[in-house]
Amino acid sequence: MRLFRSLTRAGCRLGSSHSIPLATLAVCLVVPSLRAQAPQDSDAAMHRFVAGLMAKMTLAEKIGQMSQIARHAPPVISHEESVRREQVGSFLFMRDPQEIDRLQHIAVEETRLHIPLVFGFDVVHGYRTIYPIPLAMAASWDPSVAEMAQHMAAREASAVGVRFAFGPMVDIARDARWGRIMEGAGEDPYLGSKMAAAEVIGFQGKKLGAPDSIMASVKHFAGYGATSGGRDYDESEISDNLLWNLYLPPFHAAEQAGAETFMAAYMNLNGVPASANAWLLNDVLRKQWGFKGFVVSDWETVPNLVTHGYAADAADAAARAVNAGVDMEMTSHDYLNYLEADVKSGKVSAATIDTAVRRILEAKYKLGLFQHPYAPEGAAERELVSPEQRHAAKLAAERTAVLLRNENGALPLKRDVRSIAVVGALADSKADTMGSWSLAGHYDDTVTILEGLRAKVGSSVEVRFARGVELERGNDSIFDPQFASPKPTLITQQQKDAAFAEAISTIKRSDVAVLVMGELQSMNGERASRESLDLPGDQERLLEAAVATGKPVVLVLLAGRPLTIPWASQHVPAILDAWYPGTEGGNAVADLLFGDANPGGKLPVTWPRSVGQEPLYYNPTLSQIPNDRDTMYWDGSNAPLYPFGYGLSYSKITVGGLKLSDEYLHAGGSLKATVTLHNESGVAGDQVVQLYVHQRAGLSARPVRELKGFERVTLQPGETRAVTIPVNAADLRYWSASDHGWHEGTGTFDVWVGDSSVATEHATFEEKP
Numbered sequence: 001m002r003l004f005r006s007l008t009r010a011g012c013r014l015g016s017s018h019s020i021p022l023a024t025l026a027v028c029l030v031v032p033s034l035r036a037q038a039p040q041d042s043d044a045a046m047h048r049f050v051a052g053l054m055a056k057m058t059l060a061e062k063i064g065q066m067s068q069i070a071r072h073a074p075p076v077i078s079h080e081e082s083v084r085r086e087q088v089g090s091f092l093f094m095r096d097p098q099e100i101d102r103l104q105h106i107a108v109e110e111t112r113l114h115i116p117l118v119f120g121f122d123v124v125h126g127y128r129t130i131y132p133i134p135l136a137m138a139a140s141w142d143p144s145v146a147e148m149a150q151h152m153a154a155r156e157a158s159a160v161g162v163r164f165a166f167g168p169m170v171d172i173a174r175d176a177r178w179g180r181i182m183e184g185a186g187e188d189p190y191l192g193s194k195m196a197a198a199e200v201i202g203f204q205g206k207k208l209g210a211p212d213s214i215m216a217s218v219k220h221f222a223g224y225g226a227t228s229g230g231r232d233y234d235e236s237e238i239s240d241n242l243l244w245n246l247y248l249p250p251f252h253a254a255e256q257a258g259a260e261t262f263m264a265a266y267m268n269l270n271g272v273p274a275s276a277n278a279w280l281l282n283d284v285l286r287k288q289w290g291f292k293g294f295v296v297s298d299w300e301t302v303p304n305l306v307t308h309g310y311a312a313d314a315a316d317a318a319a320r321a322v323n324a325g326v327d328m329e330m331t332s333h334d335y336l337n338y339l340e341a342d343v344k345s346g347k348v349s350a351a352t353i354d355t356a357v358r359r360i361l362e363a364k365y366k367l368g369l370f371q372h373p374y375a376p377e378g379a380a381e382r383e384l385v386s387p388e389q390r391h392a393a394k395l396a397a398e399r400t401a402v403l404l405r406n407e408n409g410a411l412p413l414k415r416d417v418r419s420i421a422v423v424g425a426l427a428d429s430k431a432d433t434m435g436s437w438s439l440a441g442h443y444d445d446t447v448t449i450l451e452g453l454r455a456k457v458g459s460s461v462e463v464r465f466a467r468g469v470e471l472e473r474g475n476d477s478i479f480d481p482q483f484a485s486p487k488p489t490l491i492t493q494q495q496k497d498a499a500f501a502e503a504i505s506t507i508k509r510s511d512v513a514v515l516v517m518g519e520l521q522s523m524n525g526e527r528a529s530r531e532s533l534d535l536p537g538d539q540e541r542l543l544e545a546a547v548a549t550g551k552p553v554v555l556v557l558l559a560g561r562p563l564t565i566p567w568a569s570q571h572v573p574a575i576l577d578a579w580y581p582g583t584e585g586g587n588a589v590a591d592l593l594f595g596d597a598n599p600g601g602k603l604p605v606t607w608p609r610s611v612g613q614e615p616l617y618y619n620p621t622l623s624q625i626p627n628d629r630d631t632m633y634w635d636g637s638n639a640p641l642y643p644f645g646y647g648l649s650y651s652k653i654t655v656g657g658l659k660l661s662d663e664y665l666h667a668g669g670s671l672k673a674t675v676t677l678h679n680e681s682g683v684a685g686d687q688v689v690q691l692y693v694h695q696r697a698g699l700s701a702r703p704v705r706e707l708k709g710f711e712r713v714t715l716q717p718g719e720t721r722a723v724t725i726p727v728n729a730a731d732l733r734y735w736s737a738s739d740h741g742w743h744e745g746t747g748t749f750d751v752w753v754g755d756s757s758v759a760t761e762h763a764t765f766e767e768k769p
């Protein structure tokens with residue numbers, strides 16, 4: 001075995017003849033038993049290779065391939081032993097390149113069939129270099145940024161040997177109480193679909209076998225974003241109408257973009273657990289959409305089939321999950337422990353096991369793992385937090401920020417400012433700059449907002465920091481304390497009062513105050529639902545007291561969801577939502593505040609005034625009081641605080657003069673909507689042109705507006721430019737419960753184009769069959 005290891009180190013990778021010097025190649029060729037047959041680059045070759053391999057596998061070895069073990073799961077046997085005994089096909093959460101390499105060597109060299117492992121990880125918004133959270137990525141309204149960020153993440157992950165990303169999360173979420181809204185693209189299926197496809201391409205590249213490509217796992221299939229009351233893990237009851245028209249489209253887009261794997265969701269969908277839902281996994285995903293890859297369960301969703309009151313016991317759970325189309329079990333051991341018996345008893349057929357294993361081995365083949373099982377030597381050192389990664393992360397953070405308010409040019413900050421009060425514990429927290437699901441990120445790499453501002457202004461400006469108020473989650477987060485926000489240091493009321501007073505006096509002594517407020521990162525993500533959307537803790541009181549000093553106040557928000565800040569929206573002159581901006585977040589925010597970067601993001605989710613409005617979204621259907629939706633609550637307004645698609649910039653770019661290329665749209669065709677943009681200001685900046693339609697009559701009640709096109713463009717000072725957005729008939733198709741079928745949009749459509757979902761430029765067209 002030593003010989004093999006030294007050969008592989010010398011460049012004798014399985015099948016990698018192009019990189020092998022002739023002398024080494026000669027040595028490689030004399031140890032053919034250790035080399036898997038060099039597969040060729042075609043589906044037929046892949047099928048032959050995998051079929052040949054499977055013909056040699058025992059049932060136990062096959063079931064081993066269907067098991068994914070977590071690094072920190074309570075070990076039944078050591079990880080090394082599970083690999084040697086071929087009881088594992090994949091690991092999750094390994095992130096040490098040496099550990100990955102060592103286990104891979106055992107799999108390739110010390111097992112009977114030399115099948116490589118595939119290492120999975122939550123590459124959600126970056127690997128070691130942390131990019132802005134996915135909700136922020138959607139706020140860029142620029143799929144190329146999402147693609148770029150996931151490509152950069154794939155480069156880092158693959159450099160340490162991780163080739164399986166648990167992402168993108170494409171769950172549509174209309175309810176901001178749900179903590180996992182931060183992991184997706186927000187409330188809209190059109191924007192969500194564009195982001196989903198971009199992320200898949202970012203991870204996987206043009207071809208999965210490239211050394212820096214990693215396979216995507218599109219999650220959580222399906223309906224997790226609709227959990228009751230925004231409560232994580234609760235059931236999702238979704239009508240067919242919403243399933244087909246709202247929740248499934250981003251999954252379909254990700255599948256069309258070539259996603260290699262899908263992850264089944266935790267919850268019950270309309271009463272049937274998603275992880276044993278044959279209709280979802282076999283009928284929709286595989287038969288209707290033609291998905292060829294494999295499905296992994298979510299964390300312990302197989303044993304949880306018993307918790308759901310669905311499976312009778314663990315053996316039943318394993319049988320029902322695999323029969324429904326879950327090919328790989330994450331973390332738990334029901335497949336390992338019970339599938340063999342299930343096959344013997346006839347509950348699961350041998351053919352079902354073969355199908356699952358074939359899908360998994362084909363994915364490994366496509367990744368090139370049979371040829372190149374190891375990460376290239378030195379890749380991790382070269383790639384992790386490289387200057388290129390930092391540059392990309394900063395760019396992404398700049399493009400994702402949303403300027404919510406800017407009265408009388410409060411921002412950008414003036415160059416002649418002499419002192420800045422930076423207030424808020426979040427301003428100096430590495431964890432809360434990175435955001436939840438930054439599991440391979442390092443605090444030391446991260447630039448906080450305080451650090452970013454200090455670095456930007458240098459010694460000529462005094463930057464004074466005061467924590468003001470501390471934040472604390474009411475109960476523990478599910479993540480290791482290692483990933484948690486630092487514990488509050490202010491314990492007694494006296495300490496709290498003193499810190500509050502110090503913050504106010506710091507503001508009074510300074511030219512301008514930058515308050516960094518929002519949520520701890522641990523208040524977002526998994527098991528992080530909220531019953532309120534207010535600024536947690538005593539932040540609102542501090543904010544009001546800060547404004548009362550009369551000093552100019554800028555509020556920078558760090559949060560993974562909309563927050564109810566009606567008072568701030570009227571009284572704080574400038575509000576910048578930076579979401580969780582990642583490793584380079586502090587530098588990006590500093591540039592945004594001083595105008596060296598110009599915010600151009602738009603909200604991918606409606607912001608409510610009060611939590612009681614949730615779920616609140618821009619695209620409902622109407623009934624009784626079409627013109628009076630805003631007064632449907634007698635004790636408050638139903639108008640959003642900020643509408644979907646809203647966001648300002650330091651430029652003033654108008655959108656006007658809507659013209660359609662045709663008054664008719666023919667089935668299968670498209671027409672063009674052209675508007676004229678004019679940058680009235682002296683500042684170069686971005687505008688996101690958004691196109692919404694409303695079908696006046698159909699086979700279902702039609703939503704008031706639906707996004708059907710957008711483009712983010714940059715205009716120089718004074719520039720005027722025509723921007724054309726296509727309207728495609730294919731995008732107007734909808735599913736109707738009246739006959740359980742898909743329909744072309746027909747009849748009269750309203751179309752609005754503008755800079756948010758309340759766009760007013762209006763025209764109409766007719767769609768003809």
Ligand code: NOJ
Pocket residue numbers: 122166219298299526
């Ligand atoms: C559970 C989460 O629901 C899923 O999104 C994640 O990928 C897995 N755990 C692995 O961390």
